[in-house]
Amino acid sequence: MGKLxxxxxxALAGAAGYYIGSWSGRDALQALSKAKDLGAQAQAxxxxxxxxxxxxVAGMTTDYExxxxxxxxxxxxxxxxxTATLARRDxxxxxxxxxxxxxxxxxxxARAAAANANANTGSTPAEKARLQADIDRLEKxxxxxxxxxxxxxxxxxxxxxxxxxxxxxxxxR
Amino acid sequence: xxxxxxAQRAAAGVVLALLTACAPTLPVIVKPVDCPVxxxxxxxxxxxxxxxxxxxxxxxxxxxxxIGIEDRNALRACAKDYQYLAGVVAECQKAIxxxxxxxxxxxxxxxxxx
Numbered sequence: 001m002g003k004l005x006x007x008x009x010x011a012l013a014g015a016a017g018y019y020i021g022s023w024s025g026r027d028a029l030q031a032l033s034k035a036k037d038l039g040a041q042a043q044a045x046x047x048x049x050x051x052x053x054x055x056x057v058a059g060m061t062t063d064y065e066x067x068x069x070x071x072x073x074x075x076x077x078x079x080x081x082x083t084a085t086l087a088r089r090d091x092x093x094x095x096x097x098x099x100x101x102x103x104x105x106x107x108x109x110a111r112a113a114a115a116n117a118n119a120n121t122g123s124t125p126a127e128k129a130r131l132q133a134d135i136d137r138l139e140k141x142x143x144x145x146x147x148x149x150x151x152x153x154x155x156x157x158x159x160x161x162x163x164x165x166x167x168x169x170x171x172x173r
Numbered sequence: 174x175x176x177x178x179x180a181q182r183a184a185a186g187v188v189l190a191l192l193t194a195c196a197p198t199l200p201v202i203v204k205p206v207d208c209p210v211x212x213x214x215x216x217x218x219x220x221x222x223x224x225x226x227x228x229x230x231x232x233x234x235x236x237x238x239x240i241g242i243e244d245r246n247a248l249r250a251c252a253k254d255y256q257y258l259a260g261v262v263a264e265c266q267k268a269i270x271x272x273x274x275x276x277x278x279x280x281x282x283x284x285x286x287x
Contacts, residue, residue, distance in 0.1 A: 034282075034283070035283055038279050038282055038283050041279060042204075042275070042276060042279045043204070045272060045275045045276070045279070046204045046206065046272065049206050049268050049271065049272040049275075050206055050207075052268065053206065053208075053209065053264065053265065053268040054209055056264050056268075057209050057210070057261055057264060057265075060257060060260055060261055060264070061211065061257075061261075064253065064256075064257040067253055068250065068253055071246070071249055071250060071253065072250075075242075075246040075249075078242060079242060082238070082239065082242060086235055154234055155233065155234045155235035155238070156233055156234075156235065157233060157234055158231050158232065158233055159232050159233065159234055159236075159237055161228055161229070164225060164228075164232060164237075167225055167237075168225055168228075171222070171224055171225070
């Protein structure tokens with residue numbers, strides 16, 4: 001009988017201990033639960049930040065690679081055009097010279113016509129102005145052709161060392 | 174140590190092992206955000222200007238234009254590489270700052286009483 005009472009007393013003490021323990025640990029459990037939720041939230045923020053950054057960098061990398069490919073293609077084209085221009089240079093100079101001779105002839109004719117119009121009192125001011133406009137246009141054309149020919153001829157000329165010297169600055173000799 | 178002691182210790186061990194299984198797992202909030210810069214972008218280097226022929230060697234104006242075409246292309250490529258890297262680093266800095274701000278916010282919530 002005594003042992004039974006003792007057992008009941010132990011069971012009651014155990015129950016009381018469990019109740020008191022659970023009561024006092026409630027705050028800790030709540031804090032733990034909150035920390036768990038916030039931890040999950042932090043994990044979600046991390047995953048979101050990583051995904052967003054990876055997407056942005058992937059987009060930037062694609063743009064960059066496309067830009068580099070275009071740059072390489074443009075460069076290749078420019079180089080080919082330059083090489084072709086140099087290869088046709090003499091032919092082009094000859095063609096421009098021929099064309100320039102024709103323009104010079106036209107200019108001489110236009111000047112003669114204008115002189116004739118100025119001497120002829122029957123010519124209208126509009127006619128004189130038209131002839132002068134022709135002369136101006138042909139003079140510009142001749143000058144442009146001469147500049148182009150001179151530029152193409154110049155490309156063959158050796159650059160003097162004193163002009164090259166500033167480009168050598170900073171390079172190993 | 175008698176057999177009873179061993180049995181008691183073994184039982185205690187089993188109980189402790191079972192109790193640990195009931196413990197909640199809390200994620201550790203220290204994961205960093207890495208900057209995903211491709212390795213080859215970090216090792217890429219800009220080309221310097223092409224060397225001119227040695228003094229005394231014949232260099233025409235056309236040769237100089239040819240060298241200029243190559244140098245300008247190298248400069249453009251270098252500028253593109255730099256712009257890309259600077260852009261990625263700026264994005265990374267922004268992402269890391271935003272993430273760190275979120276962590277501060279979350280830590281503040283943990284510090285506050287429920």
